[in-house]
Amino acid sequence: MNSKIFKDLLQRYVAEKTTTEENRKIERFILKRGFENKLQWESELHKEGTKDRMRSYIFDQIAIKASRKKIKLIQTLSIAASLIFLIGLGAFYFNKKNEFSQDKQIIAKSVNESYQDVTIKSSTGDIEVLGGIKELDLRQTNFNKQHTIGPNTVNTIHVPSQHQFNVVLMDGTKVWLNAGSSLSYPTRFEATDRNVILDGEAYFEVVSNPVKPFLVNARNSQIIVTGTKFNLKAYASEPHITTSLFEGHVAFKNGKELYPLTPGHQLISDKRNNTIQTGTVERDQVLAWKNGYFVFNDLDLVSVMQHVAKWYNISVTAPNRKSIKRIQGTFPITGSLDDLLRDLERLSGVKFIRKGKEVQVIY
Numbered sequence: 001m002n003s004k005i006f007k008d009l010l011q012r013y014v015a016e017k018t019t020t021e022e023n024r025k026i027e028r029f030i031l032k033r034g035f036e037n038k039l040q041w042e043s044e045l046h047k048e049g050t051k052d053r054m055r056s057y058i059f060d061q062i063a064i065k066a067s068r069k070k071i072k073l074i075q076t077l078s079i080a081a082s083l084i085f086l087i088g089l090g091a092f093y094f095n096k097k098n099e100f101s102q103d104k105q106i107i108a109k110s111v112n113e114s115y116q117d118v119t120i121k122s123s124t125g126d127i128e129v130l131g132g133i134k135e136l137d138l139r140q141t142n143f144n145k146q147h148t149i150g151p152n153t154v155n156t157i158h159v160p161s162q163h164q165f166n167v168v169l170m171d172g173t174k175v176w177l178n179a180g181s182s183l184s185y186p187t188r189f190e191a192t193d194r195n196v197i198l199d200g201e202a203y204f205e206v207v208s209n210p211v212k213p214f215l216v217n218a219r220n221s222q223i224i225v226t227g228t229k230f231n232l233k234a235y236a237s238e239p240h241i242t243t244s245l246f247e248g249h250v251a252f253k254n255g256k257e258l259y260p261l262t263p264g265h266q267l268i269s270d271k272r273n274n275t276i277q278t279g280t281v282e283r284d285q286v287l288a289w290k291n292g293y294f295v296f297n298d299l300d301l302v303s304v305m306q307h308v309a310k311w312y313n314i315s316v317t318a319p320n321r322k323s324i325k326r327i328q329g330t331f332p333i334t335g336s337l338d339d340l341l342r343d344l345e346r347l348s349g350v351k352f353i354r355k356g357k358e359v360q361v362i363y
Contacts, residue, residue: 107302107316108309109237110357111180113160121156135166138185156184159200161313162333164290169196173214176203178289179311180235201233203290206248221269222253230261231286235310241269244281252276294331294340301325301348305361308344312337318361325350325363 118130130136136157157177159165165177169185171194177183181200189195194214206214208227216223218234221241228248234241243252245261252259252267259276261267266281288295294311296304301323305316311333325348331340341352341359350363 103320104317104360105320107305107318107361108314110309110313110315111237113313115158116160118160118163118165119158121158123154130165134164135168137168138170139168139172153187154184155187156182158182162311169194171209171214172207174205176290178202180313198232198234199236201231201235201289203229203231203287205229208248219271224251224253224258225249231290238306239270239272241271243267243269244283244286246281246283288330289333292333294333296327296329296331298326298328301327301350301361301363304344305359308337308340309359313357315358316361317358319363323350323361323363 115127115129118133120128120130157165157167159177159179159181161179163179167175167177167183169175170187171189173194175183178201181198181202183200183202184197186195189212191212193212194209195217196215197217199218204214204216204225206225206227206229210226214225214227216225216232218232218241219236221234223230223232223243226249228250229246230248230250231244231246232242233244243250243261244266245263247263250261252261252269254269254274254276257276259267259278261278264281266279266286268277268279269275270277282297285295285297285299289311294304294307296307302318304327305318308314309316314337327344327347329343329347331343338354341354344350345352348363350361353360353362
């Protein structure tokens with residue numbers, strides 16, 4: 001029996017459109033031979049999602065058949081186990097390949113990382129892998145001296161997933177970079193200002209210099225600083241830019257508009273609809289990453305998984321409906337992903353299915 005005929009037969013079997021002889025044929029085939037996996041699934045999540053759906057359906061169908069035909073329990077369970085195994089191999093397609101993918105939302109996507117350690121890339125393309133180094137004073141490294149080819153030479157530090165990095169810039173400003181972040185900086189600051197570019201999240205302690213402002217450029221916006229402590233979250237993959245001020249003064253520039261911030265306040269710029277929101281800042285939650293923790297203060301499940309995905313560089317999908325689940329708790333970022341998912345399951349009551357770098361949320 002070839003795969004096409006078998007799939008068609010299995011479809012009619014589940015739909016109860018097969019004859020008694022066909023029922024015996026398909027059950028005997030499954031129990032004795034299994035099925036070779038030749039189907040192309042969209043992803044492991046698609047396969048697992050289809051399997052989960054079919055598992056409950058198969059047991060319902062078998063329960064009906066058992067009540068009608070008084071099949072022995074052991075035979076019923078054998079058929080069920082075989083069918084589930086068959087689906088796990090990818091034999092059952094149900095002619096609805098996109099059924100699972102159409103009713104899910106993508107919470108986060110993993111990215112391909114060329115290096116597993118922090119790197120510095122020069123404007124000429126040279127790359128230095130920093131290995132286990134966790135902090136660097138650019139005033140003392142030879143990399144800048146070796147790769148300064150003019151007044152506009154710009155180098156870029158990139159921090160991969162599950163890493164953080166501390167860097168001291170040429171003016172003494174200290175920057176803490178979170179996972180998945182890149183900071184581009186000149187090897188020599190200009191006479192009139194100090195310009196850097198951020199893609200990701202960073203905490204800044206800027207050396208004060210009123211006549212030479214410190215400018216952080218992020219996704220067509222700019223944070224103007226004289227001397228202060230603040231956190232900036234501006235990942236290119238996310239719709240919001242969040243500026244949280246703890247000391248000093250900053251101004252958020254969006255187009256021609258300038259929005260000043262005072263300590264203890266936060267500004268959120270939504271790039272999708274060009275809106276600005278301000279409010280008080282939750283310091284512990286904003287700086288949790290810098291202190292080595294996830295801190296979730298009654299945070300919705302989708303936002304929680306976005307934080308988790310960014311640190312572990314995983315893809316996350318969930319049912320395409322709003323979850324009312326909220327999370328309260330503190331977790332070390334040094335723990336394993338599996339341990340964290342188990343803790344979140346206990347707290348939220350949802351279930352996670354993990355296949356490598358893909359995680360499916362079920363609620």
